[in-house]
Amino acid sequence: MIKLYIDWISQPSRAVKAVLDILKVPHEVKALKIQFDEHKSPEFTAIHPLQQLPVLQDGDFTVAESHNIMKYIIKQRNISTNLYPLSDIRQQTRIDQYLDYHHTNTRKCLHLYHSVLISPLKGEKVIPEVLEKEKQDVAKVFSYFENNWLKGRNYICGDQVTLADISACSEMLQLDMIKFDFQKYPITNAWLNRVIRIPEVYQAHNVAFKVIKKQNPSSQFLK
Structure with missing residues (x-):
């Protein structure tokens, strides 16, 4: 196995x-x-x-x-799935385009999460200028989602959920542990709620939700 x-x-x-x-x-x-x-x-x-x-x-x-x-x-395993359709090279390319973007853009959510929550727990000094830059970086990512990735569609690559959505959702949801204001980005917020409500996605975040419940008990994502 x-x-x-x-x-x-x-x-x-x-x-x-x-x-x-x-x-x-x-x-x-x-x-x-x-x-x-x-x-x-x-x-x-x-x-x-x-x-x-x-x-x-x-x-x-x-x-x-x-x-x-x-x-x-x-x-x-030659699995037929809309997550990454093997028979549709153009849709694969759209998904790959996001997945490549993810590493140097959406992944910046991790830096802000670390500075706000993890560094203080470790007793590490947080430099104000660095923190401000991280906030600006994350704002740019969410703005790009709002005005590009999700403009006119339900999911990043169209009308069906793909690997792109699951990867991005997991990354962004980490910010709920630091009470990030998702409501400022209504299109992205609505998309996050669609993806996280997929039963398997929600189940995979059960441990993360325990942290969120402690750090942000009024989270909109908690059942």
């Missing part, structure tokens, strides 16, 4: 978990906690020397990088 190594607080980990569940691919979850350096153990380092999560083991084959893992599962 496939083994999936994740940290439940890791945005890419949750996205991969949600995709595997949507596709109903049997797998065994191996949960590690980055905060306790469990990803740096000799056992996991032997599996993935970069010590990053998520990682998937399919027999003697190891796959890293969340977007790569998602596409590998679909291609290797």
